[in-house]
Structure formats: C-alpha cells, structure tokens
Amino acid sequence: MRTSTLFKHNYETTAHVVVNQGGTSSGKTYAIEQVLFCLAVSAGKQIITVVGQDIPNLKSGAIRDAQEIYDGSDTLKRLIKNYNKTDRIFEFHNGSLIEFKSYGNAQDAKSGKRDYLFVNEANGITWEVYSELALRTKKRIYIDYNPNTGFWVHDKLIGKPGVQLFISDHRHNPFIDEPQRAKIEILKTEDLELWKVYARGLTGKITGLVFDNWHVCEAIPQDAKLIAAGLDFGFSNDQTGCLLVYKQNGELWIDELFYETKLTNVDISRKLQEQYISKTTEIIADSSEPKSIEELKRMGWFVTGAKKGADSIKNSIDILKRYKLNVTRNSVNLRKELEKYKWRTDKDGRTLNQPIDACNHLVDPLRYVALNKLNTKAGGNLKSRLPAAQKPLTNRGIWGELID
Numbered sequence: 001m002r003t004s005t006l007f008k009h010n011y012e013t014t015a016h017v018v019v020n021q022g023g024t025s026s027g028k029t030y031a032i033e034q035v036l037f038c039l040a041v042s043a044g045k046q047i048i049t050v051v052g053q054d055i056p057n058l059k060s061g062a063i064r065d066a067q068e069i070y071d072g073s074d075t076l077k078r079l080i081k082n083y084n085k086t087d088r089i090f091e092f093h094n095g096s097l098i099e100f101k102s103y104g105n106a107q108d109a110k111s112g113k114r115d116y117l118f119v120n121e122a123n124g125i126t127w128e129v130y131s132e133l134a135l136r137t138k139k140r141i142y143i144d145y146n147p148n149t150g151f152w153v154h155d156k157l158i159g160k161p162g163v164q165l166f167i168s169d170h171r172h173n174p175f176i177d178e179p180q181r182a183k184i185e186i187l188k189t190e191d192l193e194l195w196k197v198y199a200r201g202l203t204g205k206i207t208g209l210v211f212d213n214w215h216v217c218e219a220i221p222q223d224a225k226l227i228a229a230g231l232d233f234g235f236s237n238d239q240t241g242c243l244l245v246y247k248q249n250g251e252l253w254i255d256e257l258f259y260e261t262k263l264t265n266v267d268i269s270r271k272l273q274e275q276y277i278s279k280t281t282e283i284i285a286d287s288s289e290p291k292s293i294e295e296l297k298r299m300g301w302f303v304t305g306a307k308k309g310a311d312s313i314k315n316s317i318d319i320l321k322r323y324k325l326n327v328t329r330n331s332v333n334l335r336k337e338l339e340k341y342k343w344r345t346d347k348d349g350r351t352l353n354q355p356i357d358a359c360n361h362l363v364d365p366l367r368y369v370a371l372n373k374l375n376t377k378a379g380g381n382l383k384s385r386l387p388a389a390q391k392p393l394t395n396r397g398i399w400g401e402l403i404d
Contacts, residue, residue: 004175006168007031010142011038015164017134019153020144022166023201024184027173028144030065032118035142036098037069039116041079044094047114051133053124054102055088060332062120063088063100106132118142127152147203148339154203169201179237190356191342198340208343210317210355214325216335220255224248227373229277230365231268231285231303233292234261240268241361242283243334245369251324256331259362265295272301284368306368314353316367319374334362 004027010018011034022028036048050066052058070076070083070090082091088100103109109132117137119125122145130152134141143153157163170176170184187195197204224246234240240263246253258271272283279300285293287305296303306312327334340359344352 002175004031004173006166006172007034009166010035013140013164015140016162017141017143017157017164019158019163019165020142020168021147021153021201021203022144022172023169024146024198025170025173025176025180026168026201027175028166028168029062029120030069032142032144033062033066033069036116036118037066037076040090040092040096040098041076041094044096046096046116047112048096048098048116048118049112049114049133049137050098050100050118050120051125051129052100052102052120054329055100056330056332057121057124058088058100058102062118066090066098066100103129103133105129109133110136112136113138115139116142119144121145122153123148123151127156147197147201148206150203150205167201169199183237187358190358191344194340194342194356194358206340206342208345208351209339210341210343211320211325211338213321213323214327214338216329217253217326218329220244220246220253220328221248224253226281227252228369229257229281229283230367230369231283232361232365232368233286233289234361235263236261239333239361241333241365242268242271243331243362243365244277245366245373251326252320253326253328254331254334254366255328256334256362259333265292265299269296269299269301282373284365284372286364286368304372307371312371313355313367315375316370317355319370320366323374331362334366337361337363 006020006022006027010020010032020028020032033050036050040046040048050058050062052062067083070080079092079094080090081093083089084091090098106126106128109129113136115138117133117140119130119133119141122130122143143157145153158165170181184199185195187199193204193206196202197206225248227245227247229242229244232241239259239261241259242257244255244257246255257275257277260271263271280302283296283301283303284306285296285303287293287308290305293303293305327338337359341363342356344354344356346352
C-alpha cells in the first residue's frame, strides 16, 4: 500500500496527544484521517470525533478529504455501513463511527465522550473548548494546524509529558506534483515569514497584513444590494476565484462563489449557472484575459474588464480599507487568503507599499469590483441571487487501501 512518512508516524505513535504542525500541502489532515479510518475498523464501537472551528471549514477540508478517502477505497465501502451527510457521521458495520462537529463554546463541548479526538486547524479553536473535549477523550488526541503564530498548543502542550510533536511540510508529501511544490517554494521570493510557515512548517509571526477591517458574518442581509461579481482567472496551479460583493449601510458584504483549479471558460459558465447568477449581473474580471472575457460574453454573460492602471493595486486596497468588510462564514478560501495577504518587505524588513503577489485569487476579484464600482458614484447592477446550491464533493483520488 502507498503511505506517507507522516501517516506512518501518526499511526505508530503511542503518545496520548499527537501534535501535527505543518506547512501547506504537507498532507497532515489527510494522513491523520487515514489513521482514523484504520482505528475505526481495527476495533468495534470506537467513537471518533473530528472537530473544526465551524462547519464550512470542515466541509471544505476535513470532510472533503474523508469523503475522498472513502470514495477511493473499496475496502472502506465494504466496512462502512452508511455516511449520513446531514449529521456528518460515518457509521461502520462493527459499531464504530467517525463524526464531524463544531462547538460554539466550552459549554457546548461538554456534551459527548469519545475514544479518539482530532482537532483540525486547532488555531481556530479556543483552549477552553479544547480542554473540555480533551477531558472527555479516552485514548488519543490528534491536533493539526498551520503555524502562523504561536498559540495555546505551544504554550500549554508542546514539551509536556505524553505529547509528541511532528513538524512537516510539502516535502513530506509524495503525492503532490512539482508545479505545486514550486508554487509553495516561490513564497521565499515574496515573503520570508510566509515561506517559513507554509513551505517549512515552522512557527512564524505573520505581521503586516493588508486588511484588518474584515469580520465573519453568517449571511448576506436580505436588504443588501448587489454591486457586482468579481472573477479572477486561473487554471493549472492557480485557482479561478469568483465572489459577489454587496453593500448595505455603508458596509460591504462578500460571499465566495467558487475557488477551483482546472476550470475552463465553459466550466466557469456552468459554475455561475449552478450558483443561480443572473446573466444581467455584472461580472468584473481580470482584464489581462481578454480572450476569456470575450468567450464568456459570447455565452451570454455580462462581463467587463477591471480598470487597471498605474497604482491600481494600491488604489483598490485603499478603497476597500474605507469599508467594514463582512465576509460570510461559507467564504472559507477568502477568509484564508485575508489571513495571509501581506505587504511586501525589503531585505531589511521594512514594509513596502505593495502587497505580495500570492494568496490573492479571491482578494484580486474583490479589488476588481472596488476599482470599477466603488471609486465612482455608479451603484452597479443591483440584482440579487437565489441561495447557492450545495457544491458536490470532488474526488482527487487516494494513495491506496487500508493497512492489511
């Protein structure tokens, strides 16, 4: 069977708390979930809980990975009785289960006991919630996170008896391609601190973020007016990002639509239709892709190019800084970009007046809307859309079957 070093370490550990600190694409979440499936089938009636900061984060990460592991394994399909999408529970024929949960506070976390706990992206969860969950876990706790900065794991767990630390990065993951590795490594030319965190899995201190005026909201207000959609083209290694920007009471409200690689223009058109976007809704797109803009126009979409020019990046950022930015909880990828989008620094660490050219496949379309619609008195198209349809899970394949 095909395995990674990280899988082997997590499977063979005897520690009570196993901390996985890692860079992007290190495969830590995927490896831990493979371990959880093995534990679920190795003994009956095992209760395994996977916890994230909220359900949208779990759906875009840990749940998607688990679904792909299941879809790619005939062995698991024989051993698993049912997957309940509503309750997010894998039920096994031997009585074991893997459940995916989120807790709003420490009081909520007091409900339920388990054999194994996996705290996914732990820096989004409070120490108080973790403590309550840990108290009610009998056998082992797995933790993973990107080490943007130190938090309770570093202060209260690492170095203590019974705690084992694994530090990983993309070099420990044999199942990603060279273009993806190159994309991660190029962070070194953009920002050494980001490279340290995301390319080497080392604890950093990310400062100098461009936007500190954004907040998470649950939904777009009913009376918010749609300004426009923003679209950034990508394909092989860069994601195609699309979002909607609304305005209400002098604040902006932003909802991510899609964020995927390998989308052709026909795919983009289909995605827009799946999200119930009206063809009268103006879409502000990357003007450096005139062929793609023209193709989408010929499909009936109202697409215009972003008004780029000298200092347009700085100007669009200045415009956005004038507003409170309300980002929907479902906009997981935009939230992650905003947490990484930094000003560039020179060799002496001084901040330059330009952002890094990374972590921006949803930030850029947000800027395009600002350039075209928010620096003039034009209000843009004010059509609204129906609730978005649930996106299907994708299957990127898995490395093999369960341990024999």
